[in-house]
Amino acid sequence: MEAASSLRFRNALVFLRHQLRSSYAYRPRHQQQCRTNVNSSDPPVKKNFASDCMAKFINHGIGDMKNIIEPTPGLLETLEERGFMGQFHGNREEFTKLTDGEVIHIYAGADATASSLHLGHLMVLMPMIHCMLHGHRISLLVGIATARIGDPSGRLTEREGMKDRQLGERTFRYGTDITLQLSLLLKNAINYARQRGYEEPKIGRRHIRSNLEWHRNVSIIDFMQIVGHRSRIGEMMLRKSVSERLKSEDGLSFSEFSYQLIQAMDYWHLFSNLGVRLQIGGSDQWGNITAGCDLINRMVNEARWIEEQPTPSLIKNMAKPYGLTVPLLTTASGKKFSKTSGGGNIWISANKTPPFSLYQYLLNRPDDAMEQWLKYFTLLPIPKIEEIMEEQKEHPERRPAQKKLAYEVVDLLHGPIVAKKCVETTAVFFGQTDEEDGLAKRERKLQQGLQKSDIEGVSSKPFWEPVVADEVLGKPLEKVMVAGGVAPSNGQARTLLKSGAVSIGPNLRQVKYADGEKEILTMDDLIDANILLMKVGKNKLHVMRMETPETVERAREEKADPERALDNKHEVRKQTVRQRRSARKKEKKAATALRKTNRESAKRTSRSLLIEKTIASKQIMDEKAFGSLLQKALNRAQKKKK
Template identity: 80%
Template sequence: MEAANSIRFRNALVFLRHQLRSTYASRPLHQQQCRTNVNSSNPPVRKNFQKDSMAKFINQGIGDMKNITHPTPGLLRTLEERGFLGQFHGNREEFVKLTNGEVIHIYAGADATASSLHIGHLMVLMPMIHSMLHGHRISLIVGIATARIGDPSGRLTERAGMKDRHLGERTFRHGTEITQQLSSLLKNVINYARERGYEEKKIGRRHITSNLQWHRNVGIIDFMQIVGHRSRIGEMMLRKSVSERLKSEEGLSFSEFSYQLIQAMDYWHLFSNLGVRLQIGGSDQWGNITAGCDLINRMVNEATWIDEQPTPSLIKNMAKPYGLTVPLLTTSSGEKFSKSTGAGNIWISASKTPPFSLYQYLLNRPDDVMEQWLKYFTLLPIEKINEIMVEQKEHPERRPAQKKLAYEMIDLLHGPVVARKCVQTTAIFFGQTDEADGLAKREEKLKQGLTGSDIEGISARPFWEPVLADEVIGSPLEKALVAGGVAPSNSQARTLLKSGAVSIGPHLRQVKLADEKILLTPDDLIDGKILLVKIGKNKLHIMRMETELTMKQAIAEREDPEGTIENSKPKAELRTRRQRKALKRKEKKANAEARKVNRKRVKVTSKALESEKRRASDRPMGEQEFDSLLRKALDRAERKAPGSRDIANRIEFKGMRMNRKPESQD
């Protein structure tokens, strides 16, 4: 009986997808119309996208295309145990029964408003990962199209740059980078889960794409026919993202007001084409999620052909959409992590937040969030987390929860090799190690001296602070601390040095300021160009020595490691007056050289043009021009060989040739 019901379920699902498939795609000219009537029986039309522009978004990280018919039960219970379950749209009992018996398709999205995701997105990605590990299929949508509209949820002002003419190019570039990041993350997740006892054959399919695939072929008329007729202004006005913005001074633009309709269309497209049944998002996305569910319900209710089928109740039950929100991860000030603001974000990308910096950030989290963060961001069993928290309460000075969280998250995001490197680097620089001979190894390493490879284990070169070598080497150490951003002023730098909290150099030599000044010498540099400064127990600063020629490029690299800042954006100013004067002299000299080269090029070009014009016109040289040319030649010859002017009596002008007069014959 169960097998028969399963077959009927799958057959009905295939029939439902075929009948409800949205067909607002590219068609021949004689068939260019948008299908908005769900009662139409026309066959679906597939889209053909340009491979060079959109293929990168199709089936990224798809993995093994195996068919899983029996998922691991208990998905909703797992999400609830780990604290992910917020608001739920739909009947929870029916959803539990559905997920325990059949594989469903789940999706979540992130707008391409920045070149990387941050750890706040893990609050949505981790439930998707748990769904995949339970055998369900997941789709991760990169919102290139919606990033060009701007989500008003949780914001009092419009996003910056929405009227920029480079918005389309920027969002497409960000979407490409986020797609690659998600693909790499899913591969790390599979390896991470396999090492922790998950069977790979029970892991569901995964799919990464962009909503630009379908929105790029939908005109405004098609959009209004599909979504506009099935949306109600009253319901849209009551949603929190709209009502709060209407109370603000700036108000709400029409594009932001229509954002919920754009996202609702995403859900409808994925539901009708891929059979997506559940959307997961942050708690600020509740209005957008319910808008998609309402659109799907209205589209299904308009399909009168369902009542004509043998099992209409089964088909309508299969067409029920669900929505789930998760709590938002906030900063220490209570604000949510946001890509568009960027302030204080901890990015997933190693090029924006080095793994070692993320590791140190997690090590310094307070004890009161450890249990919840271990449930959020790791795949450790709940029993193992409880054991860690018992040890944390018994020995809080050892910080076992922070160490476990930091290692597990780095392993999840960047792999076990990077995680072990972070542990080793932390032991060397801060002496935090659980190994019996860890401190002895640290002392031996510091005795030998740190190298450039050890510094690269902390962060990549663009994160090092550039300073002018001529200004700091041989000068008091407090000047280097100010130039490197360690202290805001010389007085505060001297206070740090007097306290004895500063260690520098390849051996992390502790320095303490007394009556005499401490000078920075070349021996304090690592590999002759890197200055490492340790402040207190857990703060590191890295400076790289630059010349006046490389300083400008180093500052640009420091401000924009990925090279994505537009040329129109003002460049970072140099720190000191001496640096600005040196740069001005360099620019003045470069401009003078450029003018000199330009004058020479213009002169050569003008001569070439005159020659070309003369050759093109094919006219003979005039007698006056010939005489002038001859006079100049004779003047030069007279200076070299006196008496050469006598030759002028024997030269006559004959068009383009110079011939000597024949000497008289006797």
């Protein structure tokens, strides 16, 4: 009986997808259509969409796993015991029964407003990983289209740069970076889960999409016919993201007011084409999630063809959308952990936040947050987390919870090799190690002297403190500390130096001033002649790089605002029509010359081979002649490779 019911359920899902499928995203561009009314029996109106500067949308799949028929039960219980259950839209008991018996499709999105995701995004990504490990299908949506509008949720002012002419190019570039980042994260997450006892055949399918895929093919008229007619101003005004902004001094722009409708269309598109049943987002996304659920319910209720089917109640039950919010990660002051309020220093990307910096950040979190953060950001079983917390209470000086959290998160994001490297580097720099001979290894390493490879990952380019070499070499250490931002004044720098809290150089030698004593920075204190490593106290590390007066200003700009520096780097130089034509002619001429050179080279190689073949066929070669012929062939292969 249950098998027959399950089969009818799946057949209803196939029928529902076929009837509701949006046609504007999967047809050739010259045949693109937009169905605006699910009740209409007339064919959709054909549209020809003009070519766009974006040559293609992002849809990087990362490979489907084996199709899972039966999921692992207990998804909601897992999310609840780890603290991910916030507000839930829909009947929770029905959804629990659904996820225990059927594989469903779940999605979560992130707008491409920066070139990387930050630590706060893990609050949404980790529940998605749990869903995948329970056998459900997941889709991660990169909001390239919605990033050009700007989500007002949780903000009192409009995002900067929304009127910038380079907005489209920037969001597309950011979307590409985030897509690749998510692909790597999911691959690492599967390896991470496998090492912790999860069975690979039970892991669900996953892929990454961009909402630019369908929004780029919908005009404002089509959008208003699909979403506008089914949305009510009163409901939109009551949502928190709108009401709070209307009370602010800057108010709310029309584009931000319409953001919830655009995200609602995303949910409708994924629901109608992929059968997505659940959207997961942060607690500030509750209004946007409910807007999507309301749109889907209205679209389905308007579909008269459902009543004409043999099992209309089954189909309507299959068309129920659900929504789930998770708590937001907050800073010590209680603010949302975002790139503008704390999260901007802790990025998921290794290029923006080195793994060692992430490791140190987590290693220095307070004790009272450890239990919840271990539940949030690791896949450790709950009993194992309880054991770690018991050890934390008995030996708080050892900080076992912080060490485990830091290792697990770096392993999840960057892999076990990088995580072990962070542990080893921490032992060398700060002497924090649980190995019996860890301190002896540290002494041997410092006696040999640190190399540049030992500090790779400790500080990437924006995190170096750039200093002019001529201004610090041969100067007293207190002036060097002020120039590198280690101390705010010469007096405080001298206080640190007198207390013996400062260690510098490749051997991390301790510097301790006596009264009236001064020490000069020399080349022997540098690593690879241009890097100064300075340790202050037990857990503060400063890295300075020697720059020339010509390069130091550029380095400071990149340190102050890495994203703005990246935008300036990619800024397109304006050209006149004549300059563009001239450039195209030069490129064409160079390409023609290259093809001609390649043809002539191929002819010469062919003639040489023919001559050698003729010689080889007419005479018996001794070992020396054969070796010479072989060497000629190897030389040609080497030249071709270059």
